[in-house]
Amino acid sequence: MNKALERLHDSGKIARVAMGIYVRPKVDKIIGAVLPTVEEIVKAIAKRDKARLIPTGAQALYQLGLSNQVPVNVVYYTDASARKIKIGKRTITFKKATAKTLSLKGKISMLAIQALKTIGQKDVKAEEVDFIKEKLKMEDKQLLQHDLNLAPAWIRELLQNRKDA
Known part of the structure; x- marks a missing residue:
């Protein structure tokens, strides 16, 4: 599980907000990734x-x-x-x-x-x-x-x- 999360993070599909907390960032055309x-x-x-x-x-x-x-x-x-x-x-x-x-x-x-x-x-x-x-x-x-x-x-x-x- 950790390795899968690491791979998704490295590919940019998810962002690590804090230890053990990941999000799929929304992408804005002007400012880029928007975190919650x-x-x-x-x-x-x-x-x-x-x-x-x-x-x-x-x-x-x-x-x-x-x-x-x-x-x-x-x-x-x-x-x-x-x-x-x-x-x-x-x-x-x-x-x-x-x-x-x-x-x-x-x-x-x-x-x-x-x-x-x-x-x-x-x-x-x-x-x-x-x-x-x-x-x-x-x-x-x-x-x-x-x-x-x-x-x-x-x-x-x-x-x-x-x-x-």
Whole structure:
């Protein structure tokens, strides 16, 4: 298997993104081979490992739209094995997390909770809370309520009065 992958890599049919991770690059007429984004790689790893993943820190802020900085070091909570994967100059870190943390169901509410945890209770600004509440209007109400029940009390209090939306 390794030799076959090596031959495909040497012939240019596949590209090695990281140790044990290969992709068939898409070819653009102008810029040449286009490799997948970090998010696409993370989704593929989660699918392969049948793992649940939740973005944390700067990645959650970026995906939610609270930050426009693309994080160089991306951290995800997972129920799979903890490890680091280096992709070019970027690093993807998978950290073990509790079942409660990984039980969040809503895409937007999950990002909102992780983003608020990153900002911190003492540093969160009213504009950020308003921005998050506006985003949460697009979340399914049942998923939002489920996730708020799992969120820390201070986050629940900040977002609870969303029902007026």
